[in-house]
Amino acid sequence: MRRFCLLAATAVLVAGCSQRQEPRQQAEDLRTFDVQSAPPASPAAPPPPPVSTSTEQVADGSGPNINVSAAPGVAFNYRYAYRLRDARIQAAQEAHAEMCERLTITRCRITGMRYTVSGQDDVRASLEVKLDPRIARGFGKQATKVITDAEGMLVDQEISGTDVNPAISQANRGRAELTDELERVNRELARPGLSNVIRDRLLSEAQALRAQIRALGEQRQSAEDSLATTPMAFFYGSGEAIPGFDDGPSLRDSFREAGAVLVRSLGTLIVTLATLLPWLLLIGLGWLLLRRLGLFRWSQARGYPPSATTEAPPAEG
Numbered sequence: 040m041r042r043f044c045l046l047a048a049t050a051v052l053v054a055g056c057s058q059r060q061e062p063r064q065q066a067e068d069l070r071t072f073d074v075q076s077a078p079p080a081s082p083a084a085p086p087p088p089p090v091s092t093s094t095e096q097v098a099d100g101s102g103p104n105i106n107v108s109a110a111p112g113v114a115f116n117y118r119y120a121y122r123l124r125d126a127r128i129q130a131a132q133e134a135h136a137e138m139c140e141r142l143t144i145t146r147c148r149i150t151g152m153r154y155t156v157s158g159q160d161d162v163r164a165s166l167e168v169k170l171d172p173r174i175a176r177g178f179g180k181q182a183t184k185v186i187t188d189a190e191g192m193l194v195d196q197e198i199s200g201t202d203v204n205p206a207i208s209q210a211n212r213g214r215a216e217l218t219d220e221l222e223r224v225n226r227e228l229a230r231p232g233l234s235n236v237i238r239d240r241l242l243s244e245a246q247a248l249r250a251q252i253r254a255l256g257e258q259r260q261s262a263e264d265s266l267a268t269t270p271m272a273f274f275y276g277s278g279e280a281i282p283g284f285d286d287g288p289s290l291r292d293s294f295r296e297a298g299a300v301l302v303r304s305l306g307t308l309i310v311t312l313a314t315l316l317p318w319l320l321l322i323g324l325g326w327l328l329l330r331r332l333g334l335f336r337w338s339q340a341r342g343y344p345p346s347a348t349t350e351a352p353p354a355e356g
Contacts (some may be wrong), residue, residue: 072177091179112204114265116197117179118272123191125162129154132164134185138178139168146171147178150270164275175269182273194276203262210259217289221248232337 123131132154139147151167170178176198183193224245228238 072258087248112202112205112207112266114199115175115200115269116271117175117269118195118274119179119182119193119198120274120276121183121186121191121193121194122276123186125160127189127191128162128164128275128277131186131189131191132166132273132275135166135168135182138181138185139170142170142174142178146174148268160277162275162277166273166275168271169268170271172266172269175271179271203265203267206262207259210255210262213255214259217248217252217255221252223243224248292311 121131132152136149136152139149148169149166150169151165153166154162154164156162179196186193224241227233228241228245233241
C-alpha cells in the first residue's frame with residue numbers, strides 16, 4: 040500500500056511537470072516560428088542615375104549645343120563672320136555653296152551671294168542660304184570647319200531666335216472671331232425684306248471682314264514659313280588676324296611678306312618714274328632751249344656772229 044502511494048505521487052508530479060513545460064515549449068516554438076517566418080530584408084535598390092536637365096553644352100568652339108527641338112515654335116537666324124587670307128575667300132565661299140547644293144533644294148537653297156574686291160588686300164564676300172531647321176546647326180559647324188582647315192578663323196557668331204507662337208495663336212483667335220462675325224452678317228443678309236441701305240451696309244461689312252481674315256491668314260502663313268526654313272548668312276573678310284589669336288608669322292610667311300613688299304616697292308618706283316619722266320624730259324628740253332636763246336641774244340648784242348654763240352666773248356682792251 041505504501042509502495043502504491045509512492046508510485047501514485049510520482050505519477051502526479053511527472054504529469055504536473057509535463058503540463059508546465061508544454062506552454063514553455065509552445066512559446067519557444069512560437070518565437071522560433073516568428074523569427075524564421077519573417078521575410079528577409081530586401082537589398083537597397085541602387086539610386087537612379089542623375090538626369091541632366093540642361094539642354095546646353097559647349098561644343099568645340101562653335102557655340103552652345105542647342106537643339107531646335109528644345110525650343111519649339113522659335114524661328115532661328117544664324118550669322119557667321121570669318122576672316123582668312125584674301126586668296127582663299129573665293130574657294131571657301133564656293134565650298135559652302137557646294138555643301139548646300141549637295142543637300143538639294145528640299146533641304147537647302149542659296150538665296151544670295153556676293154564677292155567684292157575693294158583693293159589688293161581688301162576682299163569681302165557673303166553667302167546667304169535657307170536650311171531645314173533640323174540640320175541648320177550642324178551645317179554651321181561644318182562650314183566653320185571648312186574655314187579653320189583653310190587657316191582661317193571664326194570672328195563672330197550670332198544665333199538669334201523669335202518666338203512665333205504668340206503670333207500664330209493671335210492670328211488663329213482673330214480669324215475665329217472674324218469668321219463668327221462674318222457668319223452673323225451673312226445671316227443678316229439672308230433675311231428677306233432688307234432695304235437697300237441696310238443691304239449695302241452689310242455687304243460692306245462682309246467685304247471688310249473677309250479682307251481682315253485674309254490678312255490674318257497671311258500673317259499666320261508667314262509665321263509658319265519662318266518655322267519651316269532657317270536663314271543662315273556667311274560673311275568673309277580678309278586682313279590680319281585679331282591680336283591674341285595669331286601665333287606669329289612663320290619663316291616662310293616672313294619671306295613671302297618680304298617678297299611681296301619688294302615687289303610692291305618696285306612697282307611703286309616704276310609707276311613713279313613713268314609718271315615723272317615725261318615731265319623731267321620736258322623741263323630739261325625747256326631749260327636747254329631757254330639757255331640757247333639767251334646766249335644767242337647776248338651774242339647779237341655784243342656783235343659776234345651767230346656761230347660763236349657757244350664761245351666766250353673776247354675781253355675788251
